[in-house]
Amino acid sequence: MNRTKKITKKHMSKVKKANAKLNTASKPKYVSKAERERLATLEAQEHASIVTE
Template sequence: MNRKKKINETLKKRIKKANAKLNKSTKPRYISKAERATLDDEAALVTETVDATSETITDSEIESTVN
């Protein structure tokens, strides 16, 4: 009886592992601290450039309305 039980347990474990591999994980991918810092720096640069371009656009619009 023990031999049959042991075989069934190992087969069930294999099936369980195979099913776990097929299912996608809902857990987000890990991002290291250094990678997060670089992403934050890039985001800051993008916002600075957007702010600078919006300022130049408003300045040019003001000049065109004045002229």
Template sequence: MNRKKKINQTLKSKLKKMNAKLQNSNKPKYVSKAERAAIAANEAEGSDVSSNEATPDNSADSLVDNSAENNANNDAKNDAK
């Protein structure tokens, strides 16, 4: 292989590798089996707690409070910009 061809080959391979690193993958992030079990346990625990404690009156009040807080946070972010 002559010198010019070898140089072009190495440059092309480096360029391909750099372009491959720039591409985003559609593959979801790996979650280990232990983490999946912990997440499932938290969801099961959270659904039991929320179903036992939630009442129609309390949930409506919390929705109003959350929307007021979200509006205040959005206003603060817009002012910062």
């Protein structure tokens, strides 16, 4: 590998990492299994209270 190729490779990897940090919103935030279950139970309780009213 020659010198210019090494320099270009390092530069491109830095650019790629910088772009990855800027584009964090493209992926939805992780929600744990326990949190999903808790949200489901809250939603079920809310739905049950709406039905009974």
